[in-house]
Amino acid sequence: MFSFKILKRSKLSRARLGVISTPHGEIETPAFIPVATRATVRTLESREVRDAGSRMLICNTYHLHMMPGEQIVQKAGGIHGFMQWDAPLMTDSGGFQVFSLGFGSDHGMGKILKEEPERTIVQGTQPSSVKITDDGVHFRSPVDGSPLFLGPKESVRIQEKLGADIIFAFDECPSPLADEAYMRTSLERTHRWETTCLNVRKRSDQAMYGIVQGGTFPHLRIESANIIGALPFEGFGVGGEFGYDKRSLRRMLGIVNDVLPESKPRHVLGVGHPEDFSYIAEGGGDTFDCIAPTHYARRGVVFTSTGRLEIKKRRYLTDQKPLDHACACDVCKTYSRSYICHLMRAHELTGMKLTSYHNIHFFNARAALIRHRIANDEL
RNA sequence: GCGUCGGUGGCAGAGCGGUCAAAUGCAUCGCGCUGUAGACGCGACGGACUUUGUCCUACGGGGGUUCGAAUCCCUCCCGGCGCA
Numbered sequence: 001m002f003s004f005k006i007l008k009r010s011k012l013s014r015a016r017l018g019v020i021s022t023p024h025g026e027i028e029t030p031a032f033i034p035v036a037t038r039a040t041v042r043t044l045e046s047r048e049v050r051d052a053g054s055r056m057l058i059c060n061t062y063h064l065h066m067m068p069g070e071q072i073v074q075k076a077g078g079i080h081g082f083m084q085w086d087a088p089l090m091t092d093s094g095g096f097q098v099f100s101l102g103f104g105s106d107h108g109m110g111k112i113l114k115e116e117p118e119r120t121i122v123q124g125t126q127p128s129s130v131k132i133t134d135d136g137v138h139f140r141s142p143v144d145g146s147p148l149f150l151g152p153k154e155s156v157r158i159q160e161k162l163g164a165d166i167i168f169a170f171d172e173c174p175s176p177l178a179d180e181a182y183m184r185t186s187l188e189r190t191h192r193w194e195t196t197c198l199n200v201r202k203r204s205d206q207a208m209y210g211i212v213q214g215g216t217f218p219h220l221r222i223e224s225a226n227i228i229g230a231l232p233f234e235g236f237g238v239g240g241e242f243g244y245d246k247r248s249l250r251r252m253l254g255i256v257n258d259v260l261p262e263s264k265p266r267h268v269l270g271v272g273h274p275e276d277f278s279y280i281a282e283g284g285g286d287t288f289d290c291i292a293p294t295h296y297a298r299r300g301v302v303f304t305s306t307g308r309l310e311i312k313k314r315r316y317l318t319d320q321k322p323l324d325h326a327c328a329c330d331v332c333k334t335y336s337r338s339y340i341c342h343l344m345r346a347h348e349l350t351g352m353k354l355t356s357y358h359n360i361h362f363f364n365a366r367a368a369l370i371r372h373r374i375a376n377d378e379l
Numbered sequence: 380g381c382g383u384c385g386g387u388g389g390c391a392g393a394g395c396g397g398u399c400a401a402a403u404g405c406a407u408c409g410c411g412c413u414g415u416a417g418a419c420g421c422g423a424c425g426g427a428c429u430u431u432g433u434c435c436u437a438c439g440g441g442g443g444u445u446c447g448a449a450u451c452c453c454u455c456c457c458g459g460c461g462c463a
Contacts, residue, residue, distance in 0.1 A: 043418090090414095112412095143417095239414065288414090289413095296413095344418090
């Protein structure tokens with residue numbers, strides 16, 4: 001049911017052109033995957049996401065377990081039926097929440113930094129609202145404080161009920177502030193968890209991706225890729241941070257992907273600003289997800305062919321041009337910057353919807369361009 | 380006309396003798412967001428400068444009281460409400 005076909009390998013880089021086939025259809029790669037954490041790409045209906053050019057989404061185990069709960073989703077026919085998305089779907093395992101609700105929250109930072117960090121998280125350190133044990137992670141909801149224990153068994157059990165086409169093994173996304181000793185301990189624990197995920201899986205109609213970690217330590221990345229790559233996963237995720245320098249993203253991916261079996265698809269977790277696309281493809285990434293298009297859209301940041309546009313600025317109130325003159329999306333064909341600027345300033349939901357739609361379309365178009373360039377031997 | 384309440388920064392709205400260039404919210408400006416807790420977070424927001432400080436101009440206008448007033452008094456102007 002699940003397969004990955006490589007249509008072309010670049011001669012210039014590790015980039016490849018491919019097709020992932022799932023029980024819910026195919027997707028051409030490299031591809032950008034919008035994030036639909038709680039079974040929605042925020043502000044957009046499933047059909048709109050589809051219209052904007054998306055062929056696969058990634059939902060989240062932790063968030064869908066907390067609300068509405070996997071039983072509800074399962075009864076609705078899995079996420080596909082629940083959200084009426086008749087195309088491929090992935091679910092993230094909850095491994096990112098180990099970071100985002102843990103050290104990420106403690107230090108008020110994301111997993112990608114702009115400069116070399118001071119590695120203050122040493123082996124044995126625990127985040128304040130999350131407790132990491134050998135069996136899994138005790139979470140405490142930042143919303144209402146409700147507890148949740150998620151380990152490899154729990155994550156797989158939930159993901160099998162949610163029913164995505166591709167599920168991820170449970171990992172710990174480590175903080176960029178972790179020192180090497182912490183990173184090694186975390187990595188070894190993650191490796192054990194991933195083996196458990198393979199052992200407890202019951203469904204054969206879902207692909208399971210193992211996740212490579214190791215932070216910015218090349219030898220740990222290689223070690224992780226060797227171990228995870230040798231396990232019978234249908235594909236691989238590459239998680240964590242890749243260094244503050246954009247170039248190191250391509251380098252680290254390259255290091256990992258030289259080790260991972262070439263015939264299986266690789267998903268780069270949580271990376272994908274427009275300027276990252278070519279690095280990801282050149283590093284051998286096939287799919288990648290990022291909250292950027294929707295996250296920024298709601299804050300009034302629009303991605304265009306000439307860079308970011310902060311559409312809430314007063315100066316756009318009288319601008320009759322489309323968001324992006326080079327964009328073919330319905331929003332750009334229909335509405336002016338002036339209108340969208342007004343909606344955003346008035347806090348009208350439609351404003352966020354229009355910017356989200358455009359950004360998703362823009363990201364998809366950029367991914368299509370990457371595919372085009374590989375096909376034309378340009379990348 | 381009489382009575383009464385009120386006029387504070389772009390807006391709304393605290394303050395009601397010193398610790399007030401004036402709380403708070405919104406707006407504005409700047410910055411930050413990369414497997415989404417977050418339609419969010421941080422900073423600035425009268426002017427000028429030698430900017431953890433100094434000076435100037437400010438709480439409807441004018442005039443007083445006081446060492447000191449956005450805060451008290453008088454008067455004028457404007458607005459809400461009530462009564463004629």
